Amino acid sequence: MTLGILAAIHDEVDDLIAAMRHEDARATVHTIGMRDYHVGHLHGHPVVLVLARMGKVAAAATTVTLIREFKVDEIVFTGLAGGVGPQTRVGDVVVADRTIQHDLDARPFFARHEVPLLDRAEFPADAELTAQLCRAVEDFLRDDLPTAVPTEVRARFGVSEPRLHVGMIASGDQFINAPAAVGELRARLPALEAVEMEGAALAQVCHEFGVPYAVMRTISDRADDSAHIDFASFLKDVASHYSAGVLERFLRARQLAKP
Numbered sequence: 084m085t086l087g088i089l090a091a092i093h094d095e096v097d098d099l100i101a102a103m104r105h106e107d108a109r110a111t112v113h114t115i116g117m118r119d120y121h122v123g124h125l126h127g128h129p130v131v132l133v134l135a136r137m138g139k140v141a142a143a144a145t146t147v148t149l150i151r152e153f154k155v156d157e158i159v160f161t162g163l164a165g166g167v168g169p170q171t172r173v174g175d176v177v178v179a180d181r182t183i184q185h186d187l188d189a190r191p192f193f194a195r196h197e198v199p200l201l202d203r204a205e206f207p208a209d210a211e212l213t214a215q216l217c218r219a220v221e222d223f224l225r226d227d228l229p230t231a232v233p234t235e236v237r238a239r240f241g242v243s244e245p246r247l248h249v250g251m252i253a254s255g256d257q258f259i260n261a262p263a264a265v266g267e268l269r270a271r272l273p274a275l276e277a278v279e280m281e282g283a284a285l286a287q288v289c290h291e292f293g294v295p296y297a298v299m300r301t302i303s304d305r306a307d308d309s310a311h312i313d314f315a316s317f318l319k320d321v322a323s324h325y326s327a328g329v330l331e332r333f334l335r336a337r338q339l340a341k342p
């Protein structure tokens with residue numbers, strides 16, 4: 084079972100690529116459509132790692148290539164999100180149980196958010212992949228975070244006792260950084276936990292090709308007017324360690340569970 088792993092930004096995927104190159108001398112790189120697909124083993128698991136770049140089109144194009152060219156069996160997206168759920172705080176993790184495109188609006192021909200001709204707005208994440216990812220997040224937050232991200236770094240970003248949330252993630256081609264936009268989104272999608280720019284696009288492609296998917300997002304901001312502040316250093320100093328640590332636990336647990 085080959086797993087495709089995507090991220091939108093360099094720092095979200097660079098440590099994973101470095102770990103793969105360290106572990107697997109036979110890992111290869113294939114460049115297709117301006118993206119580098121790293122094929123090899125990570126923590127003993129066959130994977131294809133790729134920097135998808137930001138936005139729904141980038142995510143969709145990369146997902147199609149993972150499925151068609153690299154024949155991946157499952158896909159996981161890891162990255163950052165803005166927290167919009169009432170309980171989501173910076174440093175928490177949201178794992179999607181479903182995704183939706185908050186900026187898709189083909190009214191009056193289709194209901195708001197509905198993907199034309201697919202007869203649906205929401206794309207459920209794969210239950211088993213999601214459960215495995217949740218276990219890895221919980222183990223990481225409980226056992227690894229204290230060493231993966233030093234106390235003073237966590238304090239700098241106000242990260243204390245981070246939690247896992249499982250729920251709806253909405254994607255759109257916008258960085259949300261205004262309380263009014265968050266209020267409007269929450270009124271429109273009351274179950275919404277987090278916003279980002281790729282997950283639901285990947286989910287649509289996975290649905291169309293029958294490939295299971297899961298999305299994990301570290302909350303970097305509250306999607307308000309300070310959302311952009313410290314984004315780069317949060318990514319480098321905090322979130323990249325979440326991605327590397329959670330995926331290590333996730334991949335190792337899957338290897339152990341193999342018959």
Ligand code: ADE
Nearest residue numbers: 163164165258259279306
């Ligand atoms: N990714 C991280 N924070 C985000 C935000 N506020 N809006 C959209 N995508 C994000």
